[in-house]
Amino acid sequence: MEAVEKKLIVNSDKGNLLRELVKSMNECVRFYFSVAFINFSGLQLLLDPLKEAEQKGIKGKIITSTYLNFTDAKALEKIKEFQNVDLKVFVTDKEIGFHTKAYIFEYQDSYKVIIGSSNITQSALKSNIEWNVEIITKEHGRFIQDVLKEYDGLWDMSAEADQAFISRYEEFLKSLKNTQNKHKLIYENKQYIVQNRMQKRATENLERLRSFGEKKALVIAATGTGKTYMSAFDVKNVKPRRLLFIVHREEILKKAKDTFEMLLPNEGFTFGLLTGNHKQKHVDYVFATIQTISKCFHEFERDEFDYLIIDEAHHATSPTYQTVLDYFEPQFTLGMTATPERSDGYNVFDLFDNNVALEVRLHEALEDELVIPFHYFGITDIDGVDLSDVDIDDITEITKRLKVNERVDFIIEKMDFYGHDGEKRKGLGFCVSIEHAQYMASEFNKRGYKSVCLYGADSPDIREQYIQRLEDDQDELEFIFTVDIFNEGVDIPSINTVLMLRPTNSPIIFIQQLGRGLRKHADKSFLTVLDFIGNHQKTFLIALALNGSRYYDKESLKVAVATGFANIPGCTHIQMDKISQDRILEQIDKENFNSMKYLKEEYGEFKKLNQGRIPYLLLDYLKYDGAPDPVKFINREKTYLSFVAKVEKDEYLKELLLNEAFEATIKELSSKLPLKRIYEFVILRYLLEHEEINLEMAKQQVLKMIDHVDDDSILHAFECLNQNYYDIGQLKNKPKLVQYSNGILTKTDILAKLLENEENRKFIEDIITYGIFRYEKDFKREYYGVPHFKLYEQYQMIDAALLSNYRKIHSSFRGSGLLANGNEYFLYIDLHKEEDVKESINYKDKFINPHEFQWQSVNNTTQQSERGKNIIFNQQRGIHLHLFIRKYKEMDGKTEPYIYIGKGNSVEFEGDKPITVRMELENEVPANLYTEFTEKV
Known part of the structure; x- marks a missing residue:
């Protein structure tokens, strides 16, 4: 019986076929591939391992085919550049298809064979749903003999891929290209255009904002992600009587009009252009350049248009746009931009009432394809x-x-x-x-x-x-x-x-x-x-x-x-x-990422991008993909303005911060960032414009931002804002901004007085708006229940008190590795302990694998105690064990946050004082996070 090892290779966050091929090519003494298709997108990913093999003198053979004309002539030419690789092509006809996907690696004393579904294309190697079985056989047994014999047979039947063959094949593919393009037209047929994930999320969010009476919104998404289509889908839902679409550049306008006409073919609307050359003012849907509409807007009634769209909305802060926008009174205005930054220092977010319906940055755009x-x-x-x-x-x-x-x-x-x-x-x-x-x-x-x-x-x-x-x-x-x-x-x-x-x-x-x-x-x-x-x-x-x-x-x-x-x-x-x-x-x-030197450099680079102007607002940091995290600046100096005042030696800010009530207020608000729950800041944002708020109105405001909220959490947010759960020290040092009684929350004199001053108001509003925007970015609109934890998000110990509606003093949530609120148990675990000679506890906290964790209680917990029983029989007793894990307690002199990995259930236990428990995790830890927890780099 030959010794055989087998494993399944799929493309997932745990690995992919590409990784397996690269590793195998680096270790083998010969390789033999037989794949139906090779295109350049996949071959490019294997160029370096092929080069290394050539340098080591490792020889290889590759067979591919002309099946379905999918193989690139360019890929064949590239393979021919490698001296160590022999290449043949199986020429298929109508009767015989060629569909092999086999990768054979020869080692000194064994063979590895990978057979499955993957060709050499970027998606087959990295992202498609593919199944490939890897078989390692230690001996030259029957299986490997069959595989090699079959390979040799195919090799003999295939044609030599010489230059003459490749040239002929290339000409043939070119002749096909024109006929193939005819078939591509079907994708432009309106019946086949469906919303992508970004467009669907955006239109749903716009619908929600409108249902709460909002009249403006902004969508931020990278160039080429389909914002025009998204706006057309929204218009299709809303069916406005008249529409005005304004752009900055004329060449975009015609494409936009074509898109709308294609998506709204049988609605009975008329479409026209309003530009230097076209004056179609009386159609239902007018597509205008800003240059033209700014000269003739007064020819229309103020409420002429129900729906107004501003493309490249970052230009909308300019005086020309402002004049037009101030004139019209549409029922809804949508702004779209790839880059919400402006060089003139005006705030695009304000223009759209700080309603960001969607923001898609690079990684999300890649994920959503x-x-x-x-x-x-x-x-x-x-x-x-x-x-x-x-x-x-x-x-x-x-x-x-x-x-x-x-x-x-x-x-x-x-x-x-x-x-x-x-x-x-x-x-x-x-x-x-x-x-x-x-x-x-x-x-x-x-x-x-x-x-x-x-x-x-x-x-x-x-x-x-x-x-x-x-x-x-x-x-x-x-x-x-x-x-x-x-x-x-x-x-x-x-x-x-x-x-x-x-x-x-x-x-x-x-x-x-x-x-x-x-x-x-x-x-x-x-x-x-x-x-x-x-x-x-x-x-x-x-x-x-x-x-x-x-x-x-x-x-x-x-x-x-x-x-x-x-x-x-x-x-x-x-x-x-x-x-x-x-x-x-x-x-x-x-590098010390928390040092003042590093933070100053990071701030300085960001300021340069801000046209050299001081970025006074936290919102400035939301404008760019890849911007630094301003919360790091807050952590350094308690408030962002104090950090800027220190770095810039800014007299204007120093003067502002002399007002004790103002400094204490922005310190209090900044200490909540980044938000882990949005309710408090949504309530405060409402109170910036109104004298008071009741529980029902608060719930309505929160529902603009998220899908669901329970009444008790809104009540708890009122109690927290009222400082019900602050300790004596906090009550003494923190300003009271709101007052709660009889179900109504009102502003205190401190806050009301601060808001009368325009400068103070601007910075208070900035912290609140930034907190809400960033929360939306991190948590989207999902409801996380109570306790309100999102998987794999970062948390500090004290956060659990707030997020589980704890109704005692919150600052008591610290110190021990296990804290509890009723049936909710919170386990805080350091994987690497501090080396302390006095440390008598022998911790045994570790991952067994991505779905099992071993945890050891504190020294004095016995199996007979209530707490002990609750831990070891947690499921039977209705106890939820929430696991928060961090690799190191400190990094670069700063306390590290914990990462929430979900709930665990005890399946085995041993020992007493302490008890060691093996838990099954309800959520398997994602591969990259598991690697981060368990590997030392």
């Missing part, structure tokens, strides 16, 4: 470029050091190796300065890669001309080198290559530049991103940008880098070479 996946390759820069001793803001010096011919050759070599999706390369290269961009364009031109340099001072006409040339498949232009004009607003959908040629000093800019290539386009299925990573001191900022979370700590960042950002959704692939990875891990280790 609203943008295309990207393949990111982090490549260590050449030794000839040394940035280790240069200030990242010294643009002149960095430019000088990057202008190296040898580096240009290196960039081109890597570019040619990794290739790109589609026929023609359409690339953007981001440079450190205009001089650097000019140098790159000139050097690329010398080497035969047609390139131009484009920068802010160029006229819109020149910009448009270059963009059209790049988009044109017949034009030779392959690259536009630029500094930062493509960070926002400029759209080139067919971009298939992005070169990051400058040191990253801001996660925000990195995400904006990456986003330029993520627009969906018929001719591409992924974006290739090549980042040339130097040895400057801020390399780790790349990890912050790619990790996609504003709220990170050192440990989660290190795990993300070490696991190749396994948490990134879909077919997106992030790969850094060993040197870059080690360099980034070392920098993360050295």
